[in-house]
Amino acid sequence: MKKTKIYLIGAGPGDPELLSLKAVKAIQNSQAILYDQLVNKEVLKHAAPETKLVYVGKKKGAHVIPQDEINNLLVDLASKYDVVSRLKGGDPFIFGRGGEELEHLARHGYSCEVIPGITAASAAAAAIGLPLSHRDYASQIIFITGHKKEDGDYSAFTELDLHDKTAVIYMGVTALSEMVSEICKKNGNCNIPVAIIENATLPLQRVVRGNLGNISEIAQKADVKPPALLIIGNVVNFMDNIEKIKNEV
Ligand SMILES: C[S@@+](CC[C@H](N)C(=O)[O-])C[C@H]1O[C@@H](n2cnc3c(N)ncnc32)[C@H](O)[C@@H]1O
Numbered sequence: 530m531k532k533t534k535i536y537l538i539g540a541g542p543g544d545p546e547l548l549s550l551k552a553v554k555a556i557q558n559s560q561a562i563l564y565d566q567l568v569n570k571e572v573l574k575h576a577a578p579e580t581k582l583v584y585v586g587k588k589k590g591a592h593v594i595p596q597d598e599i600n601n602l603l604v605d606l607a608s609k610y611d612v613v614s615r616l617k618g619g620d621p622f623i624f625g626r627g628g629e630e631l632e633h634l635a636r637h638g639y640s641c642e643v644i645p646g647i648t649a650a651s652a653a654a655a656a657i658g659l660p661l662s663h664r665d666y667a668s669q670i671i672f673i674t675g676h677k678k679e680d681g682d683y684s685a686f687t688e689l690d691l692h693d694k695t696a697v698i699y700m701g702v703t704a705l706s707e708m709v710s711e712i713c714k715k716n717g718n719c720n721i722p723v724a725i726i727e728n729a730t731l732p733l734q735r736v737v738r739g740n741l742g743n744i745s746e747i748a749q750k751a752d753v754k755p756p757a758l759l760i761i762g763n764v765v766n767f768m769d770n771i772e773k774i775k776n777e778v
Pocket of ligand 1: 542543567617618619620621622623624625647648649650653698699700701726727728729730731755756757758
């Protein structure tokens with residue numbers, strides 16, 4: 530294995546204070562940092578002034594940089610610097626393609642230290658005081674991507690029985706109506722509650738609520754935009770219960 534120290538770092542959901550101490554130290558020690566769109570620019574302030582910062586997110590009006598290009602850039606930086614960080618929003622191993630970058634680096638003789646980040650599901654749930662698991666509502670939590678695979682497969686939704694489960698859907702805004710109607714059909718019940726959290730943990734955070742039957746229209750009216758996360762399941766009712774308890778005290 531080659532000697533370059535490479536960190537694959539989760540930068541958390543947005544609030545720059547949700548970065549781990551380990552991540553801060555790695556950023557401070559890096560000579561080059563490759564970072565994504567969802568990484569808060571405040572996080573980059575931990576880097577030394579001479580650190581080379583390379584943005585690989587979506588450019589204004591342009592498409593995302595293809596993953597192959599990012600992989601190659603990573604290897605190129607690894608060949609030129611002693612300490613390189615790859616910074617990603619949330620956690621690099623949850624819908625972050627961190628595994629693919631690790632594989633690519635390994636093929637080129639580099640190993641990598643992974644520093645986890647707070648994933649959007651935990652952060653969004655915490656930000657609105659909604660426990661993803663609760664003995665009375667959900668004993669299982671499922672994380673799902675709202676992106677279709679190349680073959681257009683959406684089987685994750687058609688098989689989703691939400692009894693005693695919380696489903697968290699990442700990247701679900703674009704295909705929202707298609708997804709919720711599939712889940713609705715499977716459950717034979719469109720009253721299952723849904724919360725959408727946009728820009729979780731950031732100053733522009735918004736929450737939109739409804740149920741499987743009406744959330745698509747509600748979100749459209751509210752003009753919900755990514756980054757946003759869907760939390761689906763009876764646990765969303767917890768938010769009303771906690772208000773009720775507070776009002777009774
Ligand atoms: C490519 S995935 C990256 C997920 C990331 N690796 C993580 O662990 O959170 C991007 C999706 O994560 C979700 N997301 C990330 N940050 C978010 C935020 N601050 N608020 C709401 N959703 C967020 C959205 O669903 C967004 O489309």
